[in-house]
Amino acid sequence: MDDKAVGGDAAKPNWIKRLTTLVTALVLVGLVVLAIRHVARDFHPAEVWAYVRLLPWARVAQAAGLVASAYLVMTLYDVSALKYLGIKLPYRTVGFGSFAGYAISNNVGFAVISGGSVRYRVYSVAGLSAADIAKIVVFSTTTFTLGITFTGALGVAIGPEVGAGLLNLPAWLLQGIAGLVLVGLGAMTVAAAVTHKPVRLWRWSFALPSSGVMLSQIVIASLEILLSAAALWTLLPPETGVGFMEFTALFCAGLAIAIVSHVPGGLGVFETILLLGLRDHGPAGGAIGALLAYRFLYYVLPLVLAGILLLTWEIRADHGPVAAWRRWRARKAGRSQ
Template sequence: MPMNASATHRSRSRQRWLGWAKRIVTLAFFVLVVVLLFSLIRNVDWPAVAETLRGYSLLTLAGGLVIAVASYVAFSSYDLLGKRYTGHELSVRQVLEVAFVCYAFNLNLGAWVGSLAMRYRLYTRLGLGVGTVTRVLSISLIANWLGYMLLAGTIFSFRLLELPRAWEIGATGLQIIGFGLLGASLAYLLACRFSKRRVWHVRGHEIVLPPLKLALMQAALGAANWSLMATLIYLLLPEEVFFPSVLGILLISAIAGVITHIPAGLGVLEAVFLALLQHRLATSEILAALIGYRALYFLLPLAVAFLMFLVLERRGRKRKRAERVSDR
């Protein structure tokens, strides 16, 4: 067998093994989450959960709604950074509308629907090229995960997450992960400031390293969005909970959701919060807070986003018809 053919064969074989390994890890993690969730909720006092939900005041729910709106504005502003980065001519209103719809669908139906398919569809219907949409998406994704790494790195490094006594052995491991996350975040910021190579090519797309000012804005918006999400859950939980713990648990559950590929992290969020908070709070209080969180942050925005999507689709069809008429 020629050398090049042999190398290609080894590369394909390695990719197949990596693919199978990824599927096995994902399946194992999914089974673990299901088993953990079942063991935690099998003896739940559901009437107590309903009673806790009925006990939320209108002021609390209104405050939660304000926090949810602020978080969606922060997330949608990632795409405004993409507008600044690419220099495209869509208006701020158009960008915020598209980003809001994509975020709501992303949270509820997964990244392939929200972040990818819907973003490309809506932006290209507004006249942006695929390359421009890819660069906007790259800025948005980096903002989200840069903010995540900075917050998770800080919480894990300084051991701000209050773990159950049986889990305390994992604090050192989390601390090491935290140092790594902070190091990766700092490396990105330093690269934005000092790197002489500004252009990278990923799967045929050109990615230009942003300036430091834009990178710092990515970090600020990303951290603000994750913090607001945690603030909403914190608002719905009893007062004795430590906020950095709530934020840390949310960040852990987000990664668990990414690994399992479960849309909306359904069951994953609940399993992680119950596992890490049940030593401090009643299960009914935790579940009530998470149900309220899902209603305010997932379901209500999804309903609004669906209506907005229909409006954007109608505008897109009108634009296409007008273009066809002008080309005749």
């Protein structure tokens, strides 16, 4: 009886967490549906396809180059994590594992599970343990969180107009909040430099990395986010007239809400947030066309490339299901002779 009671008590937090996650996702999806209905009032499919067809190849090539650069910088998440853990792996392995992991998790969602599974498949062959790979995932997630917080706050501090229009709040209030966030990040960096003890925040306690590691995390993630935002900004209609840092703040907001929603790839959520923010900056058709082109360049192409690379790696490797199937076929052929 006591064991059952203990087990039931232990299970409650998990059920509460799952229920909270589900309710949050459903609420966000519901809000997105309402927002889509609002945005779709000015939506004309013919305008979208016309904009996509008429996109200059030079701008598409520029956006593709920025996307490629963003994914290249993204591999540094794992590089810095391995350096922090004191583990040495050739960049060829790290670049492959991290690129494939991010390309798949960006589309599937649930990055810790989907991206972590890909990393485990690649890094475990290189000799890393499951615990090491879990630490890499946590470190990379922390890096991204620091980067999107810093970049989003900096964007709002420099250009609060789009956010103020979206939230119907005074620009000075958003700038003040962004300033507090930046001060908080600065305080965390200083705390990491002067203390090596865990930091307590209300009920939570967590250990800070060194100030050098934290700064490198912020720089790497911020650069990756800026490159990703620049790729989409390049594809927007020229008449949109939104400054880059203003747009970056909106981009970070859309990205963060898409991640929290747990919708695979943030499909529809990310686009809706950006369309709401840009609704007073030109026709919706051009913005939707730019978002479609961006989704193809940033999500679809890397996913296809990652799939081809993983399949090629499995076929050429002497491990895994493909190698096991080949060995089974060889044994079967030997017995038949």
